[in-house]
Amino acid sequence: xxxxxxxxxxxxxxxxxxxxxxxxxxxxxxxxxxxxxxxxxxxxxxxxxxxxxxxxxxxxxxxxxxxxxxxxxxxxxxxxxxxxxxxxxxxxxxxxxxxxxxxxxxxxxxxxxxxxxxxx
Numbered sequence: 001x002x003x004x005x006x007x008x009x010x011x012x013x014x015x016x017x018x019x020x021x022x023x024x025x026x027x028x029x030x031x032x033x034x035x036x037x038x039x040x041x042x043x044x045x046x047x048x049x050x051x052x053x054x055x056x057x058x059x060x061x062x063x064x065x066x067x068x069x070x071x072x073x074x075x076x077x078x079x080x081x082x083x084x085x086x087x088x089x090x091x092x093x094x095x096x097x098x099x100x101x102x103x104x105x106x107x108x109x110x111x112x113x114x115x116x117x118x119x120x
Contacts, residue, residue: 011039016105024104025076032059033069034078037096047095049084070096078104 013035021031036058040048052063052070059066073079078101084092 047097049093049095051093
């Protein structure tokens with residue numbers, strides 16, 4: 001990759017996320033939201049917390065749509081929204097815990113002889 005491209009950052013995602021999209025029953029927009037949430041996950045101990053506005057802007061959809069799709073991901077057990085508050089008590093952007101997604105992917109690797117054998 002060119003240096004100019006890399007100056008904007010990069011994300012490392014497991015290929016299994018893409019290969020298992022159908023097994024995880026992820027719609028394309030849900031996968032896109034997970035990819036964007038992962039792009040904000042810079043440190044393992046610090047969960048991502050992008051605003052709905054930022055996600056909506058990146059994906060070209062409305063903030064309400066972001067809310068609904070994240071609610072679907074939460075219902076599927078892949079994402080957990082955690083409310084954050086400022087020291088003075090004001091509300092901050094939600095934190096997104098992706099532990100459910102990580103656990104589901106880990107479970108897939110344990111139940112399959114080879115991740116490469118998952119149908120695209």
